[in-house]
Amino acid sequence: MDFDYSPRQREWMKRVGDFMQQHIYPAEATYAQQMDDARKKGNPWIVVPVVEELKAKAKKQGYWNLFLNESEHGAGLTNLEYAPLAEMMGRVGFASEVFNCSAPDTGNMEVLERYGSPYQQDKWLKPLLAGEIRSAFLMTEPAVASSDATNIATRIERKGDTYVINGTKWWSSGVGDPRCKIAIVMGKTNPDTDRHSQQSQVLVPLDAPGITVKRMLPVFGYDDAPHGHAEVELKNVTVPVENMVLGEGRGFEIAQGRLGPGRIHHCMRTIGAAERALESMCKRLLTREAFGKRIAQHSVWEQRVAEARINIDMCRLLTLKAADMMDKVGNKVARAEIAMIKVAAPRMALKIIDDAIQAWGGAGVTTDPGLARAYAGQRTLRLADGPDEVHNRTIARLEYGKYMEAPQRAAAE
Numbered sequence: 001m002d003f004d005y006s007p008r009q010r011e012w013m014k015r016v017g018d019f020m021q022q023h024i025y026p027a028e029a030t031y032a033q034q035m036d037d038a039r040k041k042g043n044p045w046i047v048v049p050v051v052e053e054l055k056a057k058a059k060k061q062g063y064w065n066l067f068l069n070e071s072e073h074g075a076g077l078t079n080l081e082y083a084p085l086a087e088m089m090g091r092v093g094f095a096s097e098v099f100n101c102s103a104p105d106t107g108n109m110e111v112l113e114r115y116g117s118p119y120q121q122d123k124w125l126k127p128l129l130a131g132e133i134r135s136a137f138l139m140t141e142p143a144v145a146s147s148d149a150t151n152i153a154t155r156i157e158r159k160g161d162t163y164v165i166n167g168t169k170w171w172s173s174g175v176g177d178p179r180c181k182i183a184i185v186m187g188k189t190n191p192d193t194d195r196h197s198q199q200s201q202v203l204v205p206l207d208a209p210g211i212t213v214k215r216m217l218p219v220f221g222y223d224d225a226p227h228g229h230a231e232v233e234l235k236n237v238t239v240p241v242e243n244m245v246l247g248e249g250r251g252f253e254i255a256q257g258r259l260g261p262g263r264i265h266h267c268m269r270t271i272g273a274a275e276r277a278l279e280s281m282c283k284r285l286l287t288r289e290a291f292g293k294r295i296a297q298h299s300v301w302e303q304r305v306a307e308a309r310i311n312i313d314m315c316r317l318l319t320l321k322a323a324d325m326m327d328k329v330g331n332k333v334a335r336a337e338i339a340m341i342k343v344a345a346p347r348m349a350l351k352i353i354d355d356a357i358q359a360w361g362g363a364g365v366t367t368d369p370g371l372a373r374a375y376a377g378q379r380t381l382r383l384a385d386g387p388d389e390v391h392n393r394t395i396a397r398l399e400y401g402k403y404m405e406a407p408q409r410a411a412a413e
Helices: 007-040 049-060 079-089 105-115 118-129 251-287 299-329 335-365 371-381 388-401 406-412
Strands: 134-138 155-159 162-173 180-188 199-205 211-216 229-240
Touching: 007 049, 007 079, 079 251, 079 299, 105 118, 105 134, 105 180, 105 251, 118 134, 118 180, 134 162, 134 229, 162 180, 162 199, 180 251, 199 229, 199 251, 251 299, 251 335, 251 371, 299 335, 335 371, 335 388
Parallel strands: 134 180, 155 180
Antiparallel strands: 155 162, 162 229, 180 199, 211 229
């Protein structure tokens, strides 16, 4: 067991870290200004110019599709090697897009890379890998408890050489981006078979007749532009049979393969967000005085800062362990560790961001230090890719299984 970063990790951390310092941190103010200008004009759903400029630089330098392992289209990094890079990206909200490593595109590219047909890869994977288009993943529905994927009610019905799709989805992240051209839609093709074989996933162009974006959903009042989260109605949307991914009844299998890496990518970025919040908190505490001394010298803040460092480092170690297990034994064997960090990381970050807001006082709840938006994002992450309760259920069942007889264990799983 070696807790040091490998020479290869250190090399990539330096390269990406230097790029962040030279290009991304200096661009934060420009990004904010360009988004403010777009909102004042009444349309925040734009392609942000500074991000496109940075994407071109990152791509030219080979910092592109870093998340995609076991693929000729990625940088050849393992999950463990990618983890500290994703942490760096998590320090700035738009950074992951600069490296073509932002959700939901990452998960969709992994699906198409691993399960897509040559036709699907040529038509949709290639432009996604090139960063020319964006995509969405339509799974969650307003009418059912979507934390149980078997509840999904959207119908995907075969009619001749086509599939006809009917249903309503929401929290369809990425739909607001004007470059969003394709969505992977999860729905039922056969409601009468066993519950884990009812679901399928199909590729649906967002300009297909019958698709209506009913509204963009606010997150704690934020529009989350320019990507956003939409409520989408699909009414008699027709796509060719070639758009079915992997085959009918394989949707649940694809979802499990997709969400494992996606969950841990979120957690990697969460570590970075927590580090940025701790940095903001410490700098604030060291520069303000109250009751005759620096706020940093009050014992309550020593306690909070110490706990923040402890909790960040604990979560980082668990994230790295999960990533290492995914590389060595696969996502299924690592499912307990993936579930544990998916619960632990956002909770940890929320506590640190909340303390940082407290350190900033009234300014903390404004948009000035960026903490309020960070809090909204991390609170949402406790729901995204499965709520805490679902992951805790997985952890508990695996724990119970250690003490059950074999037949009981099989039934519990």
